[in-house]
Amino acid sequence: MVVLTENANGGHPTGGDAQAYADVLGLKGFPVTVDVDQRVLVSTPWDGLARPGKCVLSPDMVMLDCYVGDDDTRGFAAIRAHAGL
Amino acid sequence: MRLIKSCAELAHVGFEASECDFEKVGASAGPDSACYAERAMQLAGGSFLTCLAALPFAVGACSPSDDAGPAQGSAGQGTGATAGVGGAAGAAGNANADGDCMTDAEESQKGTDPNSVDGDGDGISDCDEIACGSNPADGAERCYKCGWRHGDPGNLASTGPAVGDVIEDIGLIDQCGETLPLWQLAGQYRMLFMTTVW
Numbered sequence: 001m002v003v004l005t006e007n008a009n010g011g012h013p014t015g016g017d018a019q020a021y022a023d024v025l026g027l028k029g030f031p032v033t034v035d036v037d038q039r040v041l042v043s044t045p046w047d048g049l050a051r052p053g054k055c056v057l058s059p060d061m062v063m064l065d066c067y068v069g070d071d072d073t074r075g076f077a078a079i080r081a082h083a084g085l
Numbered sequence: 086m087r088l089i090k091s092c093a094e095l096a097h098v099g100f101e102a103s104e105c106d107f108e109k110v111g112a113s114a115g116p117d118s119a120c121y122a123e124r125a126m127q128l129a130g131g132s133f134l135t136c137l138a139a140l141p142f143a144v145g146a147c148s149p150s151d152d153a154g155p156a157q158g159s160a161g162q163g164t165g166a167t168a169g170v171g172g173a174a175g176a177a178g179n180a181n182a183d184g185d186c187m188t189d190a191e192e193s194q195k196g197t198d199p200n201s202v203d204g205d206g207d208g209i210s211d212c213d214e215i216a217c218g219s220n221p222a223d224g225a226e227r228c229y230k231c232g233w234r235h236g237d238p239g240n241l242a243s244t245g246p247a248v249g250d251v252i253e254d255i256g257l258i259d260q261c262g263e264t265l266p267l268w269q270l271a272g273q274y275r276m277l278f279m280t281t282v283w
Contacts, residue, residue: 001270003257006281015258017282022260031233033257033265040279043246043253053279055252059272061241063248072276079274 001031005038005048012036058082186212196222230261236272 004021007013013034022032040046045066046053055066056075065078179188182199189199197204197211204211204221209228211221218234220226226235237254244250254268 001275001277003255003277003279004282005279008282010281013282015262018258018260019262021282027260031231031257031265031270032260035255035257035279037256039253039255040277043243043255044277044279045247046279048279051280053277055277055279057252057275057277059274060238061251061268061271063250063252066248075276083274 002027002033003040004032004034005040012038185210186215229259229265230263231259233259233265233269234272235269237266237268238271241268241271 002018002021004013004017007017013036015034015036018032018034022028038048040053040055041048044053044055044063046055046068050068052070053066053068054072054075056064056078058064064082065075067074179190180199181188183192183202185202187195187197187199192199192204192211195211195215202210202212205214205224207214207224207227209219214221214226214228217228217232218236219228220235229235241251241254243253246253252267254266257265257267259265
């Protein structure tokens with residue numbers, strides 16, 4: 001799921017930014033959201049300086065791993081480990 | 086579990102696979118739970134995580150029977166507005182005063198009014214609410230426009246901002262313009278893809 005923390009001007013995003021982002025990229029079937037209060041910056045290890053930040057959550061909302069970058073091997077491994085696979 | 090082999094089948098469960106090649110991945114999934122096979126992950130590599138994050142159902146470990154066995158559960162359960170509840174609802178002698186998808190006994194279990202198709206009076210029928218994961222006995226809880234299920238188990242407590250902690254219940258706004266508390270997305274593995282609008 002996508003969590004947008006800033007609008008195009010570097011300010012806090014609004015609800016309309018989520019729809020616009022989803023529409024432009026053709027994202028369907030999963031949540032594309034905005035974090036209007038930028039809570040992920042204080043609720044996760046991600047500091048917002050490098051993008052994208054990623055946090056893998058277990059079904060009970062435990063952060064299994066958080067990292068930066070496009071390579072999802074690490075997150076993939078975290079899920080495998082948690083699922084016992 | 087049902088074995089989803091194609092994007093057409095994904096569409097059947099309400100998911101449009103825009104970037105996932107499930108014919109290659111071979112993900113097994115059911116309306117409320119899913120599994121994926123070891124070989125599927127090996128085939129898909131890292132890209133599967135993108136698909137995984139997009140799945141509208143839970144993902145868990147597979148057992149050998151998940152892939153080999155026939156579909157379990159009622160046909161079509163959970164994918165339609167009139168899906169049955171709790172399996173066979175049509176046992177002989179079960180009264181259904183309002184003629185909806187639940188017998189009176191099932192309505193009693195759910196806390197809904199057996200004489201009304203919309204027991205909580207929120208304008209959405211009990212059966213539609215069940216199908217979308219909303220509580221049909223809570224007038225303040227409605228189906229999300231985007232179709233998310235209400236997954237907050239009600240017993241979560243944030244423990245901190247570090248890996249290993251239960252994350253805060255962040256109040257997000259989704260692409261349908263509705264508030265979506267993060268914990269409503271519990272019950273499934275999720276990957277937060279945190280970035281900015283460019």
